Amino acid sequence: MWKLIQGTYQSSRIFHSNKGVSLVEVLVAIMLLSIIVFPLFISLKGASKSNSDAEGVDLAAYYTLGKIEEILAMDFVAIPLSAPLGTPLPPPISDTVTIQGRSTNRNVYVELSDGDGDAIPDAGFKKITVKVNDVSLNTLKADYPYATF
Secondary structure, eight states, X not given: OOOOOOSEEETTEEEOOOSOOOHHHHHHHHHHHHHHHHHHHHHHHHHHHHHHXXXXXXXXXXXXXXXXXXXXXXXXXXXXXXXSTTSOOOTTTSEEEEETTEEEEEEEEXXXXXXXXXXXXXXXXXXXXXXXXXXXXXXXXXXXXXXXX
């Protein structure tokens, strides 16, 4: 009769042992596992930080675009110019928003822009720049006195 014995089969001979696992084998297994798992945890931490940073930039772009839309909805003459140039407009045009639990300034800069290419700013074009954190968006608004909309 055939009798089944638990063990390792190798070239028709059976090797089996009842000793169990030694402490050295356990330590080697833990060391190999930690060599594999430790870099995985580091990469997961880096990916989490990258996702958080991307969310912050995305929210800043969202709030920047929202402020541009608010200003574009205003009448051309109601949009003040930055004085002196390069300084943000005072509130209520520039304001503060909360992004990821931190208060952040939405700075708005408005200056005249050159519309015909002669390097002289035209009174009929305003360049609007909105900055939130590291995100900066620009747009132009033109004075169309004969607009039908």
